[in-house]
Amino acid sequence: MSKKPLFAKVKGMENTQKIVTRFAPSPTGHMHAGSYRTAFFAYLFAKRNAGKFILRIEDTDKERSKDEYTEEIFSVFEKIGISYDEKYIQSQNIERHKEILKKLIDENKAYISREEAKDGSGVIKDIIRFRNPNKVVTFHDLIRGSISTDTTDLGDFVIAKNIEEPLFHLAVVVDDHDEGITHVIRAEEHIANTPRQILIHEALGFDIPHYAHLPLVLAPDKTKMSKRKGAIPVVEYLAMGYLPQALLNAICLCGWNPGTEQEIFSREELENIFDLEKVQKAGAVFGEDKLAWFNREYIKKLSTQEFWDYANPWIPEKFKDSPMLPKLENIIRDRIEKFSDVKTLFESGEMDYFFEKPKVDEKILVWKEDSLENAKRHISAISERLSALGEDVWEYGRIKELVMPYADAEGRGNVLWPMRVALSGREKSPDPFEIASILGKEETLKRL
RNA sequence: GGCCCUAUCGUCUAUCGGUUAGGACACAUCCUUCUCAAGGAUGGAAGCGGAGUUCGAUUCUCCGUAGGGUCACCA
Numbered sequence: 001m002s003k004k005p006l007f008a009k010v011k012g013m014e015n016t017q018k019i020v021t022r023f024a025p026s027p028t029g030h031m032h033a034g035s036y037r038t039a040f041f042a043y044l045f046a047k048r049n050a051g052k053f054i055l056r057i058e059d060t061d062k063e064r065s066k067d068e069y070t071e072e073i074f075s076v077f078e079k080i081g082i083s084y085d086e087k088y089i090q091s092q093n094i095e096r097h098k099e100i101l102k103k104l105i106d107e108n109k110a111y112i113s114r115e116e117a118k119d120g121s122g123v124i125k126d127i128i129r130f131r132n133p134n135k136v137v138t139f140h141d142l143i144r145g146s147i148s149t150d151t152t153d154l155g156d157f158v159i160a161k162n163i164e165e166p167l168f169h170l171a172v173v174v175d176d177h178d179e180g181i182t183h184v185i186r187a188e189e190h191i192a193n194t195p196r197q198i199l200i201h202e203a204l205g206f207d208i209p210h211y212a213h214l215p216l217v218l219a220p221d222k223t224k225m226s227k228r229k230g231a232i233p234v235v236e237y238l239a240m241g242y243l244p245q246a247l248l249n250a251i252c253l254c255g256w257n258p259g260t261e262q263e264i265f266s267r268e269e270l271e272n273i274f275d276l277e278k279v280q281k282a283g284a285v286f287g288e289d290k291l292a293w294f295n296r297e298y299i300k301k302l303s304t305q306e307f308w309d310y311a312n313p314w315i316p317e318k319f320k321d322s323p324m325l326p327k328l329e330n331i332i333r334d335r336i337e338k339f340s341d342v343k344t345l346f347e348s349g350e351m352d353y354f355f356e357k358p359k360v361d362e363k364i365l366v367w368k369e370d371s372l373e374n375a376k377r378h379i380s381a382i383s384e385r386l387s388a389l390g391e392d393v394w395e396y397g398r399i400k401e402l403v404m405p406y407a408d409a410e411g412r413g414n415v416l417w418p419m420r421v422a423l424s425g426r427e428k429s430p431d432p433f434e435i436a437s438i439l440g441k442e443e444t445l446k447r448l
Numbered sequence: 449g450g451c452c453c454u455a456u457c458g459u460c461u462a463u464c465g466g467u468u469a470g471g472a473c474a475c476a477u478c479c480u481u482c483u484c485a486a487g488g489a490u491g492g493a494a495g496c497g498g499a500g501u502u503c504g505a506u507u508c509u510c511c512g513u514a515g516g517g518u519c520a521c522c523a
Contacts, residue, residue, distance in 0.1 A: 026523040061522055118521055127521055144453070153451060153519085161521050168523050191452060192518040215454080215516095222515065250460095253472090257461060261471050280461080282454050283516065290460065290473045334486050350484095367482065407482085416482040428484040 019051030021183045024090075024172070026058045027069035030233030031076060033286045034187065034217035034225050037251045041214060042185040043082050044252075044274035054179055055084040059091045060171050076234050080244040081267060088179065090171055097166035100174050100204065101128060101159070109203045110159060128160035130169075130200065137195040142183075142212035142276050149195040157196055169193065173200040176209055185212045185276075188283070189224070212276050215255050216283040225286075237291075241310060241339025243302075246295040254287075255280045264297055292337040299333060307333060314342035324354050327438045331430055350426075354438060357447060358425025367417035375418035378410060382419055383448040389441065396437040403433070423447050 023039040025031065039055075046053035057073070059065035070089075077084070104110035110130050117123040132155060138148040159170040166174075176184060191213050201208045216224055225231040237247055249265055256279045265273075302310070307329060312320070319325055328351065336342055345351060352358065366375045385402050407415040420432035423444065429435065436444045 024523085028523075058523060064522065115521085125521080141453095147452075149452070158521055165521085167521075172523085187517095188453070189517055190523090193523090213453085218516085220459085224517075254460065259462070261462080263460095263472060284461090285459060287459050287473070293473055331485085335484085411482095413482045418482090420482065426483085430484070431482080 017182060019046055019049040019182050020054065020180050021046040021051065021185050022054040022056050022176070022179065022181050023084075024056040024058050024175075024186070025073055026061065026064070027066055027073065028061070028064040029069060030235060031069075031073055032217075032225055032231040032233050033237075033251050033254070034231075036076070036080075036234045036247075037217055037254060038185065038187050038214055039077075039082060040248065040252060041256070041274070041276075041279070042183075043084075044270055045183065045185060045212075045276060046085075047271040048274045051182075052085045053083075054086045054088065054181070056088040056090060056175060056179070058168070058171070059089060060094075060166070060168065062091070065091075072235055076238070079238055080234075080248055086179070088175065090175060093171070093175060093178070094166070096178065097171050097174055098164065101163065101166050101170060104130070104159075104203060107203075111156075112163070113156075126162055127158055128163065128166075129156040130159045130196075130203070132156050132199065137198050139194060139198060139208070139211055141191070142210060143215075143279050144191075144213060144281060147191065147194070149192075151195050151199060154196060159200070169196050169200060173197050173204070173206065177201070177204070177206040181209050183210045183212060185214065188213045188216050212279075215280055217251075217254060218283045218285045220285055222283070222285065241314065241341070242291065242295050243298045243310070246291065246298040249298070250291040250294045251286065253290075255284045264294075296337050299336065302333075304329060310339045311342050314339055314346075316343070316346050319346060319351070319355060322355055324438070328354060331434070331438075350429075353424045353426065353429070353435075357443075360422055360425045364427055365418050365421050367411075367413040370411075370414045374414060378406075378415045379418050379422055379448050381406060382415065383445055386436070386441070386448070387445055391441050394437065394441045396433050399436050400433045419448070 021042040023042045025035055025039070043053045045051070055073075055077070057070050059070065101110070105112065105128065108131065110128055112126045113129045114124060114126055117125055132151055134152040136148055136150050138146060141147050157169070158167060160166040175181075194211055194213075198208055219225045219229040219231060221229065223229065234247065238244065245267070248267065248270075249263075252265070252270060252274075253263065256274070258273050258275070259278055299307070308326075311332065315325065332342060332345065335345060362372060366372055382403055385406065386399065389398055389402060403415070403419070416432055420429060420435065421427070423429075423432055423435045423439065439447070
């Protein structure tokens, strides 16, 4: 599929103008699936249209912004493979914001207002308010269509705490303009902010960017995601052993789909087919069940090397160097939905019998109504047959070939169940041929 | 409450006026099987309500209803 520029269709856009999108998080908390998706959609839209994607850290609120969160954003971007063409730290543009603020005041488009501080301290300070022209602002949202607001309701809103401290709306407008942002792709909660920002754009004589407001990613109770509602930060999903590709895929299909029945997408595919027009208007719950499914699908695709790179940190120390471990790849692969499950798998004792001879409880050695003597008889019969099989051809198919005729003659359950229990000591386990092939001839015969 | 946005299975969604309303996840049953896991098959499951427009509405319009967002000297 070729990269067809979409912006030619957008009214008022020049064919030659390069698309520039941005993701502008404020580093005041962990980034969850919702913010992550906003970033990814803005990134994909830029990629799809051969444009530029900018990351801008909006840290103008010094009280709440924390460096650790900024670092987290960089690190998550790197892990999941979202790259940006340019990076800005908003607080570093403060001189520019102040300059614009002054200009607005000089042109009487904003004014200093002496007011009592809102924090209840009773202090009188000078804050800066925008002189609202009080008109109806209409903009065309790329996802929702035309949205109109009578800005009279907004009053003369505040754009700076004082002459030294410009606030969000001013900073956003100035930065978007200076950075050449053509498409502001952000979450739905910003719809209400858009008219204000358009007013500032107009006052400054700046071109107004295109807007696309993404639906919210919702908590299971259908309300906005938040820490309080247990929204899981993306770093945490990563830490639990969800694969970056799976996370990316799952989150991308939350609120968007290409209109086909394909569900598994590589990043490259996404970069070629992503389209704002197919973005849903309604909010969507981010389903962990589906994420788990995606993760299992992606675990299947992992190479042996990749698999162990992810699995190793979760293997208990005592098993780490065992020569048995590498043989367990398929058994583990089939039984986990995320890599932290590896730990559970080992700690539950389900894997112990691969490393040491299990104690076999005679009570569970017998299949259904069969007798203990029979069970023992079958086991020694199998043992006899298997001892004839050479070490060099000790493999799943050959073992099964040798055992099955006898099992069919004596009753499969009667034979296979005791064999499996003798090898594993457990009521539940992989099938006996698989265990035997992994244990090797010597150990298998010993246990039988 | 004002303003704004939204509305198809439990969840994510397809449908761009005419379909037995399709798929995926989850769930259930069955098959495969000595058990578990995996795999395969099948099944239950949806158009918020009411008016229009139309030969025909899930789809277009309006009114309700419900949910959500936003109303900071946060972003």
